[in-house]
Amino acid sequence: MSLLTLAPPRDNIKNGKIWNEKGDQVKDRLAKLYSKDMFHHIIWIVMLPLMVLGCISAYLFFHNESRSMESALEAYGNSFSSDTENMLSSIRSYYLTFTSRDEFKWLKEQKEPPYTSYQQLRSVQNQLEGDYHIANYIEEYDFINVEQGWILNNYGLFPMEEASNRDELEAFLKEQEENFLYVGWDSRPPKEESKTGENRLRESNYADLSGEHFVIKGGTYGSALRYILLIKLNPAAFETFMEPFADSGYKVEVLSYSGQRFIGNTEAVSGYLERHPDQTGLWGRFKGADNRKYLGYSLTDTGSGYRYYIAYDLSNTWGVSLQFVAAALIVGVLTIVSLYLIRLILKRYEGTMDRLEETVGQQKLHMQELFLDRIVSGEADEPYVEEQLRLLELSSAKKYRMSVFEPKLLQGEGDQEEMPLPKPEELCAHFRGFLTELSFVPIIFKKRLVIITSGPDEYQLDLVTAQMYKNMEDEAMSQWGIRLSVGISRMFTRLLDCSVAYQECREALSIQTKNRDSVKSQPGLVLFEDYAQRGHSRNAAYDLVVENELKTTISHGTPKEAANFMDTVIRRLENKEIMGRERDLYIMRIMVAVMGVPESLGLSLNDIFPDNRANLLQRALRIYDYEQLRRFMNESVLKPVMEAMVKNRHTEDSELYKTIIGLIRQNDGNITLNECAAEMNYHPTYLWKVLKKEKNTTFTDLVNQVRIERAHQLLLTTELSVAEIAQKLHYTSVQNFIRFFSKMENTTPARYRREHRK
Numbered sequence: 001m002s003l004l005t006l007a008p009p010r011d012n013i014k015n016g017k018i019w020n021e022k023g024d025q026v027k028d029r030l031a032k033l034y035s036k037d038m039f040h041h042i043i044w045i046v047m048l049p050l051m052v053l054g055c056i057s058a059y060l061f062f063h064n065e066s067r068s069m070e071s072a073l074e075a076y077g078n079s080f081s082s083d084t085e086n087m088l089s090s091i092r093s094y095y096l097t098f099t100s101r102d103e104f105k106w107l108k109e110q111k112e113p114p115y116t117s118y119q120q121l122r123s124v125q126n127q128l129e130g131d132y133h134i135a136n137y138i139e140e141y142d143f144i145n146v147e148q149g150w151i152l153n154n155y156g157l158f159p160m161e162e163a164s165n166r167d168e169l170e171a172f173l174k175e176q177e178e179n180f181l182y183v184g185w186d187s188r189p190p191k192e193e194s195k196t197g198e199n200r201l202r203e204s205n206y207a208d209l210s211g212e213h214f215v216i217k218g219g220t221y222g223s224a225l226r227y228i229l230l231i232k233l234n235p236a237a238f239e240t241f242m243e244p245f246a247d248s249g250y251k252v253e254v255l256s257y258s259g260q261r262f263i264g265n266t267e268a269v270s271g272y273l274e275r276h277p278d279q280t281g282l283w284g285r286f287k288g289a290d291n292r293k294y295l296g297y298s299l300t301d302t303g304s305g306y307r308y309y310i311a312y313d314l315s316n317t318w319g320v321s322l323q324f325v326a327a328a329l330i331v332g333v334l335t336i337v338s339l340y341l342i343r344l345i346l347k348r349y350e351g352t353m354d355r356l357e358e359t360v361g362q363q364k365l366h367m368q369e370l371f372l373d374r375i376v377s378g379e380a381d382e383p384y385v386e387e388q389l390r391l392l393e394l395s396s397a398k399k400y401r402m403s404v405f406e407p408k409l410l411q412g413e414g415d416q417e418e419m420p421l422p423k424p425e426e427l428c429a430h431f432r433g434f435l436t437e438l439s440f441v442p443i444i445f446k447k448r449l450v451i452i453t454s455g456p457d458e459y460q461l462d463l464v465t466a467q468m469y470k471n472m473e474d475e476a477m478s479q480w481g482i483r484l485s486v487g488i489s490r491m492f493t494r495l496l497d498c499s500v501a502y503q504e505c506r507e508a509l510s511i512q513t514k515n516r517d518s519v520k521s522q523p524g525l526v527l528f529e530d531y532a533q534r535g536h537s538r539n540a541a542y543d544l545v546v547e548n549e550l551k552t553t554i555s556h557g558t559p560k561e562a563a564n565f566m567d568t569v570i571r572r573l574e575n576k577e578i579m580g581r582e583r584d585l586y587i588m589r590i591m592v593a594v595m596g597v598p599e600s601l602g603l604s605l606n607d608i609f610p611d612n613r614a615n616l617l618q619r620a621l622r623i624y625d626y627e628q629l630r631r632f633m634n635e636s637v638l639k640p641v642m643e644a645m646v647k648n649r650h651t652e653d654s655e656l657y658k659t660i661i662g663l664i665r666q667n668d669g670n671i672t673l674n675e676c677a678a679e680m681n682y683h684p685t686y687l688w689k690v691l692k693k694e695k696n697t698t699f700t701d702l703v704n705q706v707r708i709e710r711a712h713q714l715l716l717t718t719e720l721s722v723a724e725i726a727q728k729l730h731y732t733s734v735q736n737f738i739r740f741f742s743k744m745e746n747t748t749p750a751r752y753r754r755e756h757r758k
Contacts, residue, residue: 073311
């Protein structure tokens, strides 16, 4: 059967309309088939791009996150190893210094266990336990006098022959005699034999050789071993270095030079390292012992010989990545459900094509709303505007004005005080049907009614705007019995300037509100340009003092201090009520001041802002909400600068410390912190922070250290009298010098010279 046979007969006409039951049934059937087929195509059109987009988004997120994690992993690994290596270096320096003191010389010269020399023995033990800086990192010490055959440790003093682990001790001593290194690290597996009883208490006559030790041996090369000093490290204290990394999801392992685990929090990484012991640098992705994917980094070239391994569990990143796919699936399912509901609703009504046309019209209206919303918020660029004007079939004009409306009750109308004001959405919906000749539809932006008028020249534009306001004012009075407050921007020629125009409208409305606080004036129309011409921006003078303080804070302060001061600068800008071009100039000078600090130090702004430096200022000038401006200035401008400044400071600190020491020695300690800072062209507070961070000391302590070193040199290498040395070190009197020397060395200069010249 052909489609021609389905045509209705020409003589079957009733009331001027074709009436054929069979033809209607065929049309209904074809319409259903067409609707069903279109619906299935729509489902595929919706689902397929969503799933592809979800998968691509998941992959790109995981890939970019992995690349970011590689840099972060290397930084975390270097930071953790640096903290641990610094502590190991401090322990090494402390005990090497201790072995040159008189107390240690006394201890190693005792031929018998010094049971009766309590005071001297207690002094030695206090020093063996370490100072306040390293004491927590020392678990135990053992001084073994091999030559005289006795042992001193935290738990007591006893002859070597009474040691409960004598065989193990003798084997250890024999091994050390064959090792020609007199200073080094020793790593042995942990043992539990040192504890007895129900509560596993420590035996006093036990020399603990297990775990990690710093070893100092005594005796000349080729001769018998005289003594050994064993300093056992406390792994629990060192694990505090890795707590911040473990809390962030990182797995940390530290192995000694022999491969023995020192500290660590997971078996996953250590299991992999057992199979691949030579991993160095950034490993890339690997499979741990727990069958999970990790990203690993190691640092093996260290001064102590310890090897540092840090890994990050990539399953966390995969979990977030899969959320993109799940989100796309959920959106697709919700879209299909919505389409099914729409289809069911449409089946209940006739005129499917009319409904479709109406839907297309609504969609076009919605797209125009989105377009206008975006240009008013300042998120659009020139290509986007041109493309949307073409797609929405909107014509551009040479001149534009923006008007922002707020409904207001009439002052003094008692009966109207109880009347509710219409909502902005209600006003917008009503005036869309009322104002049919506008080029752009009215929209709601931040709960305000916004209308853009256009014209070929300024005269026609003003005529259109005035007529629109009069019609809307009359309609508002007729419909709701209210007046409209209207703020009107200056004329502009580009739709990209809508964000500036909106701010001008808001400022015009705020002017009207402030003026109405003191007099009973009615709502009405306020032109921004009238207000601007009166020179209201009298508070717009740029504050150079604040700019200099901001530069100083960036140069010498912490990132938190700089962020707090930036908040203060933005608040001052808000309180000044600066607007228009003066506000743009104010923001521009703030950004120039911030970027000028690292540039003055030789840092490249292209490195600090590799991607978006060109449009930072343009983005800042489009932000009219001061809270958003504050966040933007802190996150997008100040934060990258402070990160670069902090990094630059780290590289300069060591050189600064050397320069400070050189100046102090050059002046024999006769220099103040302010004089030193002026000589080096730095702020005194910054030099103080460098000394505290580099050496954990103060400038005064550093001067005292240089002075006492110089005093030692003069006392031992010259025949100058104590009075002449005091004068040479710039002391006002010899008594002051003697008091200083006695406080530092617990002896007088003359006695020190006699004792050390023997």
